Amino acid sequence: MDINDVIISIKNLKKSFGTLSVLNGIDIEIEKGENIAVLGRSGSGKSVLIKIISGLLKPDSGTVKVLGREVDKISDAELQKLRLKIGFSFQSSALYDSMSVKQNLEFPLVRNLRNLSRKEVNAAIEEVLSDVGLSQTINQMPSELSGGQKKRIGIARTLILKPEIMLYDEPTSGLDPITSIEINKLIVQVREQYNTTAIIITHDLVCAKETADRVAMLLDGKFLMQGSFEEVFNTDNENVRTFYDYNFINAK
Ligand SMILES: Nc1ncnc2c1ncn2[C@@H]1O[C@H](COP(=O)(O)OP(=O)(O)O)[C@@H](O)[C@H]1O
Numbered sequence: 570m571d572i573n574d575v576i577i578s579i580k581n582l583k584k585s586f587g588t589l590s591v592l593n594g595i596d597i598e599i600e601k602g603e604n605i606a607v608l609g610r611s612g613s614g615k616s617v618l619i620k621i622i623s624g625l626l627k628p629d630s631g632t633v634k635v636l637g638r639e640v641d642k643i644s645d646a647e648l649q650k651l652r653l654k655i656g657f658s659f660q661s662s663a664l665y666d667s668m669s670v671k672q673n674l675e676f677p678l679v680r681n682l683r684n685l686s687r688k689e690v691n692a693a694i695e696e697v698l699s700d701v702g703l704s705q706t707i708n709q710m711p712s713e714l715s716g717g718q719k720k721r722i723g724i725a726r727t728l729i730l731k732p733e734i735m736l737y738d739e740p741t742s743g744l745d746p747i748t749s750i751e752i753n754k755l756i757v758q759v760r761e762q763y764n765t766t767a768i769i770i771t772h773d774l775v776c777a778k779e780t781a782d783r784v785a786m787l788l789d790g791k792f793l794m795q796g797s798f799e800e801v802f803n804t805d806n807e808n809v810r811t812f813y814d815y816n817f818i819n820a821k
């Protein structure tokens with residue numbers, strides 16, 4: 570493997586909040602173009618992990634390299650530049666309720682790429698809306714959108730900056746199964762169209778299976794197991810099995 574093909578490299582990452590140890594020795598390497606699903610029960614530190622990757626939280630120790638930069642060692646200005654390459658799709662779609670779809674999409678663009686013409690801004694909005702299949706919603710308000718549509722617009726809002734990395738935090742949570750399937754397809758399509766490398770945090774087994782090349786199972790602050798969905802799904806490891814059995818029962 571060419572070293573340049575490693576987009577995210579994490580070694581012995583630890584993070585505690587007070588006496589609560591959340592991440593306790595995370596090791597992972599993610600190659601260019603890979604989609605990795607991170608599975609783990611609620612409170613296991615999945616969101617903390619991607620917040621550290623995107624520089625929103627600082628690690629206590631260990632190294633976290635993203636696109637060749639150590640996120641906690643670089644200057645604020647450099648971090649800001651790096652963060653433009655990372656699309657963070659939040660669990661709540663985090664749209665501005667008082668802004669139309671168009672304004673929501675325009676906001677990150679105008680704030681981050683200041684010298685675009687009106688025409689370029691409009692073209693970028695139209696393109697990204699078409700990519701997520703929601704051209705017709707351009708003048709709607711978030712309150713008029715369905716849960717699935719809001720997720721799509723949330724994703725579009727990060728895609729408009731053409732990120733190299735996508736971090737999806739529970740992209741299908743709160744969605745019905747049919748809408749979830751559509752979001753899974755979108756995640757796969759985004760990789761094709763935008764050449765992204767992605768981490769998909771989920772406890773939706775269908776989502777992990779459909780979107781990821783590899784799954785990593787987070788337990789007690791470490792990756793207990795990494796492998797293809799089938800490898801991890803067919804393991805004899807009791808702790809992994811317990812997670813799967815529990816999520817199976819709840820998916821029914
Ligand atoms: N900023 C913070 N300050 C204190 N505790 C936090 C903070 N962020 C997360 N935690 C705690 O860390 C643990 C892991 O949180 P999180 O990563 O959000 O879990 P999840 O796997 O459900 O995404 C939880 O116990 C949470 O309460």
Ligand SMILES: [Mg+2]
Nearest residue numbers: 615616617738
């Ligand atoms: Mg979370």
